[in-house]
Amino acid sequence: MSERISRREMLSRVAGLATGAGLALVQEKAEAEWLGEFPRVAVSVKTSPPGPKSIAMLERMRKVIGRTNYSGLYGITLEGGQGAYVTDLDGNIYLDCLSAATTNVLGYGHDEVALAYYQTATQLQNSCFPYSANIQAIELAEKLTRITPGRHAKKVLIGLSGSDSCDGAIEAMRKYTGRYAVIKFANAYHGSTGLSQQASGFRGLNDGIYPPSPNFITVDFPVTLKQRDEVLRRIKTLLTSGEIGGVLAEPIQGDAGVQVPPEGFFPLLAEMLSKHQALFIIDEIQSGMGRTGRWWAIEHDGVVPDILVTAKGLSGGYAPISALIGRAEVIDALHPAQHLFTYTGHPPSAAAAAKVISIIEDHDVMANADKLGCRLLGRLQALQLQYPDVLVEARGRGLMIGLEINISRDPAACKLFAMRCVEKGVYVGYFGNAQQVVRIEPPLILTEEQTELVADVCAEVAKEMHSGRIPASTREKVRNFAIGL
Template sequence: MIEYFLTLIILAMKMKIIDAPGKNSRYLHEKSKLIGRTQNACLYGIALQSGDGNHITDVDGNRYLDFLSGAASNTIGYGRRDVVEAYAKTAMRLQHSCYMYTLNKEAIELAEKLIDITPGDFEKKVLFDLSGSSSIDGAIKVARKFTGKKGIITFKNSEHGSTSLSIQASTLSNLTGLFLDDGFYHVTFPTKEEEIVDILAKIKSLFRQGIAAILIEPIQGDAGVIVPPKNFFKDLYYLSKENGVLFIVDEIQTCAGRTGRWWGIENFDVVPDIVICGKGISGGYAPISAVIGEEKMIDSLEKAQHLFTYGGHPPSCAATKKVLDIIEKEKLMENALQIGKLLESELKQLKNCNVVKDFRGIGLMLGLDVASENLAGIAGMRCIEYGLYPGYYGKYNEVLRLQPPLTLTEVEALWAARIIKKVIDEMENKEIPNSTIEKYKKYSRGGICSTCSINSGFEETLVKHNAI
């Protein structure tokens, strides 16, 4: 009852406009040019100071409800003393042991937990890494070593990472011939049932090239939350099994309960040979990732063929194990499903607007697809001014990225939905302030899409789609 009345009060409150980025953020935005541009795809020009619960505060004291979660990493919100203590106590006792040479129990306990929650009744092993990208490399090395074949089939508009092999598996990045070799094949990722037959036929035709594995995201993340037809995964899985091809799933964005299950692939009733996880498994408290797969596949790699000095880092493993325990104990997967359905019920009506194409996703991995290039970035900047911090991505920055912590409450979800509906209404009625658009153009270093530059056709695109 109290939460009901609190909801009514919050929804009745007048929305305040935040002047962001503020003075301190603008200063740091300028100083950030010290960091190479390849790592500096700034969304809004905002620098963060702190976080608590499901909110973040910037260096100017502006407070936002977080709907980006550090790129789907901060799964259990901010300021979790229990996770910090798990890390700190381990670090005080033993800050590091290079696992290749010296065992530690934290790495073994985390491996046990990951194996326990990973689907498949076969014997499994784990390879620890520091990032999703390097784990993609590890999985590809395993596939090639185990099968004795080189070919890897991935999907168009996929984003698997930026290391030597993961960047070749991706097509969303801007690559040159310097990064590519002849071992990768990219096919269309289906969005409709009627596409499946032709896509499977194309994949089957590639098997004669000597294919080691199929690598796929359960839901394409950076492409804009693209959910494939449900039957596609089963058909693809059986095709791979019939032809001795490994089935590898990139769960870097979809792991740790984001879709309401431990793994995104569990929504499609398929058991992969190998899964890759990262981002959310540590809740943002430690840089860690892992490859989990069938024992005989993982152990096809010989000693020192995939290792890192900080792989199996004791404090990171302790913190990650704690995060996974919290997700389970606090029923955050159930919450992700429940709150995701609430957001869907509030936002799916926006598909009737001229400036919205689609609303899609599973659990708390959601995307609002707006009409054209850069409009999601402008919508994001306007949300910022109302106190909501979403992301935006997609091939043309056309999808508003909605990936809050799994701890999001019903009241917070309704508040966020109210802001998003307000912003879309402003777009629909050409009421987005010019100052908002100018800020997006000025501070979004990585946001202006390649086909719609600021200096050529940008305003025309916005006018065409009723944004201004």
């Protein structure tokens, strides 16, 4: 955060709260002492977002950045962060409920991680792992083999982003099984590189880039028991062809709008795959690193995947790094140089990731995500019962929560809801195959007070929407600035 909040400023905000001023809720320092001495800050939206500086930056950006790089949500340019708060160029302070698309699992200003990166960078900024190993990458791989499900022999391939590690997982699957075909799920998102993009079922992502391929077979992602049985029947039939190398799945679909599979789906699927010597690849890029209250969301299903892919929160947002962790014999089916990069195992990034893993382990971060996630989901589900005309469903696990908005009367309703939350200082996102789901994925260091604030703001907005009191200015902003995935 460019302006660190002084004690004096903080006290004046406390006074503001005491007199009932606006929505500015003063946050107590994070309950967990391990977070260190973060300044106490409060949400404060004094310039209606996107403010003039953000808008000017948007214009500047559009001149030089290709449009495919930017699927912005609100036209806001972020500038800094501290604890669970982010600031924008116009000086607004939001409670972050997006975590830069789940990368910033420990929030902002985490000196320990930044220092691990910095110290390594000053010592050895790169070794080009394909030519010369480095200790940081090896230590990270050792940690990853320890914290992923299963006690069998595992190996790790380190990459640069979730997309390329999904590519690597499919490459390993193909080499190991000798089969090219992958079963993927409708509305899945696995990335923006060759194989990961083809494995994604998200709207027009592949249009005009990849011709339809018989090697990527789409099945529906089930959310009910009836759908579960139908999908499993379909997969069983597909497997009998003997051409399927494996299934690539998100344990909870993220960008599709937090779609949670029904009980038993993954255990039954894994059993079926193993019978046909096909592999189970799980994409934990969004759901992993403690977000659902366990290291990996698939742990809730008690299933051990053949390959697990992680990225995003792996480095807490401090470095672009990803990894796939799999059965040793599957990973080593790839010959030397079939999956590597100049920046593979980049020492500072690996050191940052290793530090994030230690912090999550040492300070009960997953327990916090579990506890506060349950509390938040409970409040949102109660809200849904109160406003069924506005809210379709609140769902998720831990701090991976989606609030589905009724868009049947107004296709922009979800964007309006989200924009209104942002105007009130809670920086949520929105996604889903019809952009119908408010995305609530805060840093895992959230406090109880912050959790209540998220629920309180959602309640205010639901009430406004229910009574037709969303301001015309918010609608105008949605028209001008909302894009989204």
